[in-house]
Amino acid sequence: MTRARLPLYAFLVLLFVGFLAPLVWALSGSFKPRGDIFGYPPKLLPDPFTLDNYRTLLTEQPFARWFLMSTVVAAVATVVSVFVCALAGYAFAKFRFAGKRLLFNVMFSSLSIPFAVILVPLFVILVKTGLGSPWFALIVPWVAPAFGIFMMQQYIVQSIPDSVLEAARIDGASEFGIFRTIVLPLLRPALGALGVWQFLQSYNSFLWPLVLVSDSSQYTLPLGLQTLFVSEQRQYDLVLAGAVLAVLPAVALFVLLRKQLLEGLSTGAVKG
Amino acid sequence: MSYLPAAPPPPPRRALLRGALGLGTAAALTACGGGSTTPRTSGDVTLGLWTHDPGYEAFFDKGIPEADRAGDFRYHLKVTRAGAPDVVTKLLAQAVAGRGTPDLVGFEIGSFPRMLRGDIAERLLHDFTPDIEAVPGLKEDLLPARTAPFSRDGRVYAFDSDTPMVVYFHRQDLFEKYGLAPSMATWEEFAEAGARVHRDHEASMCVVSTVGSDPGQVVQSFQMLLYQRGGAFFDADGTLVLDSPEAEEVLRFLCRGLRSGFVVEVSDYYGAGMQTALKRGRVIGLPMAIWYKNYGLVTNVPEQKGTWRVRALPRFAKGGGVTAALGGTGFGVVEGKANTRAATEFLFRTWLTHEGQVRRFTETGYLPTRRSVYEDPRLGAYQDEFCGGQRLFGLYRALLPDVPPFHQSPDQSILYDVLGGNLLRAYHGDLSPRQALKQTAADFRDQAGR
Numbered sequence: 193m194t195r196a197r198l199p200l201y202a203f204l205v206l207l208f209v210g211f212l213a214p215l216v217w218a219l220s221g222s223f224k225p226r227g228d229i230f231g232y233p234p235k236l237l238p239d240p241f242t243l244d245n246y247r248t249l250l251t252e253q254p255f256a257r258w259f260l261m262s263t264v265v266a267a268v269a270t271v272v273s274v275f276v277c278a279l280a281g282y283a284f285a286k287f288r289f290a291g292k293r294l295l296f297n298v299m300f301s302s303l304s305i306p307f308a309v310i311l312v313p314l315f316v317i318l319v320k321t322g323l324g325s326p327w328f329a330l331i332v333p334w335v336a337p338a339f340g341i342f343m344m345q346q347y348i349v350q351s352i353p354d355s356v357l358e359a360a361r362i363d364g365a366s367e368f369g370i371f372r373t374i375v376l377p378l379l380r381p382a383l384g385a386l387g388v389w390q391f392l393q394s395y396n397s398f399l400w401p402l403v404l405v406s407d408s409s410q411y412t413l414p415l416g417l418q419t420l421f422v423s424e425q426r427q428y429d430l431v432l433a434g435a436v437l438a439v440l441p442a443v444a445l446f447v448l449l450r451k452q453l454l455e456g457l458s459t460g461a462v463k464g
Numbered sequence: 465m466s467y468l469p470a471a472p473p474p475p476p477r478r479a480l481l482r483g484a485l486g487l488g489t490a491a492a493l494t495a496c497g498g499g500s501t502t503p504r505t506s507g508d509v510t511l512g513l514w515t516h517d518p519g520y521e522a523f524f525d526k527g528i529p530e531a532d533r534a535g536d537f538r539y540h541l542k543v544t545r546a547g548a549p550d551v552v553t554k555l556l557a558q559a560v561a562g563r564g565t566p567d568l569v570g571f572e573i574g575s576f577p578r579m580l581r582g583d584i585a586e587r588l589l590h591d592f593t594p595d596i597e598a599v600p601g602l603k604e605d606l607l608p609a610r611t612a613p614f615s616r617d618g619r620v621y622a623f624d625s626d627t628p629m630v631v632y633f634h635r636q637d638l639f640e641k642y643g644l645a646p647s648m649a650t651w652e653e654f655a656e657a658g659a660r661v662h663r664d665h666e667a668s669m670c671v672v673s674t675v676g677s678d679p680g681q682v683v684q685s686f687q688m689l690l691y692q693r694g695g696a697f698f699d700a701d702g703t704l705v706l707d708s709p710e711a712e713e714v715l716r717f718l719c720r721g722l723r724s725g726f727v728v729e730v731s732d733y734y735g736a737g738m739q740t741a742l743k744r745g746r747v748i749g750l751p752m753a754i755w756y757k758n759y760g761l762v763t764n765v766p767e768q769k770g771t772w773r774v775r776a777l778p779r780f781a782k783g784g785g786v787t788a789a790l791g792g793t794g795f796g797v798v799e800g801k802a803n804t805r806a807a808t809e810f811l812f813r814t815w816l817t818h819e820g821q822v823r824r825f826t827e828t829g830y831l832p833t834r835r836s837v838y839e840d841p842r843l844g845a846y847q848d849e850f851c852g853g854q855r856l857f858g859l860y861r862a863l864l865p866d867v868p869p870f871h872q873s874p875d876q877s878i879l880y881d882v883l884g885g886n887l888l889r890a891y892h893g894d895l896s897p898r899q900a901l902k903q904t905a906a907d908f909r910d911q912a913g914r
Contacts, residue, residue, distance in 0.1 A: 226763065227739075227763075227764065227765070227766055227767070229736075230735065230736035230739040230740055230764070231739075231740075231743065232739075232740040232743055232744055311557070312557050312560055312561070315557055315560075315561050316560060316561045316562075319561040319562065319563055320561075320562075324561075324563070402546065402550050402553065402554055403553070403554055403557040403558070406512075406514075406544045406554070406558070406564050406566075407544070408543070408544055408545055415546070418546070418547045418550070419545040419546065419547070421547065426734055426735065426763075428735070
């Protein structure tokens with residue numbers, strides 16, 4: 193570390209503390225009795241320290257079911273969507289077909305449509321086609337996100353030369369074989385980045401599960417935690433404990449995929 | 465007294481076809497017709513109940529034996545909980561999709577105006593008017609002030625959970641310590657004493673909320689005193705009547721109070737800002753609805769149990785009453801379903817009976833919406849431990865005639881948005897009270913188109 197860089201590091205440390213503060217406050221508050229959460233002067237360390245908030249959350253609320261529902265739905269949606277986006281992105285990047293440009297532009301322009309606009313039509317379509325069961329319908333909106341397809345298309349155009357694909361074709365590989373054995377491995381960093389983004393999108397989704405699910409036992413985490421905030425009786429103690437637990441899968445995913453995420457955001461798989 | 469509502473309405477599909485107006489609401493109504501709509505008349509019935517508050521869930525759950533005894537149904541409940549505004553969003557989406565609507569819905573008062581837009585309430589909710597008339601004496605006994613927020617064109621679409629009177633909460637110990645006379649009768653006297661208390665002790669006797677992200681809460685502070693003074697936001701026809709001399713007087717009073725320290729700004733009535741102000745003794749009194757004791761005081765400062773008291777609001781020297789009303793939750797029944805009749809009878813046999821209304825107070829802390837229940841000796845004998853054992857029902861009975869009606873408009877959310885912003889500008893001295901109200905009326909007309 194050079195002296196000239198000290199101000200930069202000091203600034204970064206301050207920024208880090210600023211970003212971390214809400215999480216630390218939530219963590220600290222989750223171990224305090226409700227009446228102490230906004231105590232004055234504020235205390236960083238809980239005194240008295242209590243696990244009651246977590247105990248109440250896990251025993252008196254269906255938190256475990258909400259957690260399971262959210263995690264399973266987000267995981268399945270992530271795996272399926274990453275695969276679909278890679279497939280569609282590959283098609284847009286490397287194949288010629290009638291209406292390709294129009295289709296791509298339509299897909300791309302759909303990025304500007306807020307989800308709230310398509311919420312009710314999508315819900316009606318799923319119900320009328322008999323596909324409105326929560327497990328299926330909670331996943332459907334996330335399986336082919338326009339952003340993911342666009343990201344994959346851009347990544348493939350920039351990172352996978354046509355010559356690699358042509359060589360595979362000359363060697364007799366099938367188109368799906370090329371996709372599976374050449375394209376997907378080369379896409380790994382981008383898939384990691386998209387996977388994290390996609391997981392968080394589904395995991396944090398509120399409006400769609402709200403409309404779709406009426407059985408409290410099938411609530412996802414954001415929906416379940418909202419029920420703890422009913423009326424003016426705001427159960428900050430339980431909400432903070434729930435928020436701390438809810439953030440764990442996202443943190444774990446980030447830790448596991450950190451390398452791919454950073455590579456995906458910064459470099460291409462093949463240098464041209 | 466029998467609690468048998470009127471006979472079931474004619475087949476809903478016919479009614480729906482007759483009234484087919486807008487495409488959206490037509491879809492919503494068709495939704496009600498999804499599945500069998502042949503009314504159930506007896507036997508086991510599972511009612512879908514949507515509510516934002518587990519307190520209501522517990523109340524209705526305990527009421528099942530009473531309802532079973534009184535009629536031909538054997539009730540079961542399937543409860544869905546969601547945030548107050550989310551209940552309406554979810555209901556409308558399910559209605560449009562044609563499946564999954566509940567039988568019984570709790571509408572927090574601030575969310576109900578969305579049901580008043582177009583003909584949504586008329587088509588989606590059961591009109592209780594004939595049911596009320598079918599029960600002898602009920603119409604006269606129900607407080608019109610509490611059916612008004614959930615009514616339109618003379619039809620009642622929901623029954624309120626509360627008569628949420630606005631009272632003056634105060635710290636008795638600090639009032640005595642600071643030498644505040646118990647006999648102050650007007651807000652003007654309060655404000656004068658409040659300026660002194662703030663100067664000498666850095667404490668305030670009135671509060672306005674300034675949480676910018678929650679216009680409803682910003683509006684509440686002004687709304688309570690406006691209605692007490694005899695003003696209103698909307699009249700019975702839903703016409704904006706905010707720009708009045710009463711409104712100007714109240715807003716000027718609050719602005720002056722903020723300058724003198726009699727009134728203090730807090731960021732949030734229910735969260736960190738208020739809790740800190742209460743714990744530090746910066747707020748020693750405030751006008752608020754009776755439910756604030758449970759949701760604001762007991763939650764935030766349980767250690768101050770026994771030090772708080774309740775009294776009637778001081779009057780404004782120029783007129784008005786001694787109370788207002790703030791909040792409430794109306795329970796309605798979705799029309800045109802097989803369970804519509806069963807749900808209506810359930811509501812009449814739990815929510816609206818004398819015993820039910822007594823139980824509502826003892827279990828949830830909400831005041832009866834029927835006049836006669838206020839005479840019940842069990843309620844008269846009730847002592848409030850948080851308020852130092854104070855017997856509060858005598859006070860509530862005395863305030864009852866002064867509870868003003870609160871009429872809602874489908875465009876209420878627009879008013880709250882524009883009013884919230886202009887109130888903040890007035891509080892901060894950027895606009896005069898007169899300008900703030902004129903600006904609000906102009907902004908509302910621009911955005912609501914009327």
